[in-house]
Amino acid sequence: MSAPPRLILFDVDGTLVDSQGDIVAAMTHAFGAVGLPAPARADILGIVGLSLPVAMARLAPELDAAAHGRMVEGYKDAYMDLRALAGAAQSSPLYPGAREVLETLAAAPDVLLGVATGKSRRGLDKLLEAHDLRDLFVTQQVADFHPSKPHPAMILAALAETGIAARDAVMIGDTSFDMDMAQAAGVRGIGVGWGYHPRSALSAASAFIAAFAELPPLLDSLWESVT
Structure with a gap:
């Protein structure tokens, strides 16, 4: 199947x-x-x-x-x-390994990528254009149209737009706001170790990675746990 x-x-x-x-x-x-x-x-x-x-x-x-x-x-x-x-x-460089992992994930036939950010629509557009990432994200949720994180509105909108069930989605972020938002939306949160909140603040995370290269195998493991 x-x-x-x-x-x-x-x-x-x-x-x-x-x-x-x-x-x-x-x-x-x-x-x-x-x-x-x-x-x-x-x-x-x-x-x-x-x-x-x-x-x-x-x-x-x-x-x-x-x-x-x-x-x-x-x-x-x-x-x-x-x-x-x-x-x-x-001024906003990609973290090491980000582009490679994004392109690898986007190439998988059963995977959709999206963003849920506190940035404005204008700010996100400029950033994605600068890094030539516009075509990778099929759903883009920004602060202009949603309550602030950790309200789950961004994730719920992304699920509705893509038709993906919460059990088949994850949220990846560096702050407690991201992990609390994921928990409130009923999706698993994956915390990262290179961002702006310490790991101790990401108590709502279901999993944690210290480098982008760890993400694909972690996702494989998470998907296996729900099949």
């Missing part, structure tokens, strides 16, 4: 690409726009994956919604400027 189709969803920042330099710089600009010093680097990276309004409210809870809105716009403007200076492929 042939295997059912599978859906592999990826987070982007901290999972596929390392964008921490631009994230920290843009957040520093956003705080400067409201006359505040930037939070510590670890605190900034700790909110990666959340939608920007939620991230600003978490980092600056003493400010009102209007100030958070100015910070969001300041962040977006600074991030776009930084990316324009260096180019998206340089």
Whole structure:
């Protein structure tokens, strides 16, 4: 009997690409726009994956919604400027092994790839274009149209778009928000060891990898456990 189709969803920042330099710089600009010093680097990276309004409210809870809105716009403007200076492929490089594994997985006849990211539609489009990855992901869920992670809306939409059952899907990410989102959606989460949250924070993960090369054999093992 042939295997059912599978859906592999990826987070982007901290999972596929390392964008921490631009994230920290843009957040520093956003705080400067409201006359505040930037939070510590670890605190900034700790909110990666959340939608920007939620991230600003978490980092600056003493400010009102209007100030958070100015910070969001300041962040977006600074991030776009930084990316324009260096180019998206340089400012947000792929992690080692990412392209090879993505292409290997995409070549399998029973596998669909997707993304579930806190990035905007515009930001994701620019990044995928820069890395020539646009055609690999059949479902692309972005922050413009969903509640912030860890709400399961992104994953549920991806499952609905592709017609894949939750038991035949996985979510791969580097933060607790990704793993909690996966758990809430009823899919298995795979945590990665090279991103922005420590492994100890990924308590909801079903499995963990330390390098991209470990992903294909892990997926084979996971699929066998549900057939």
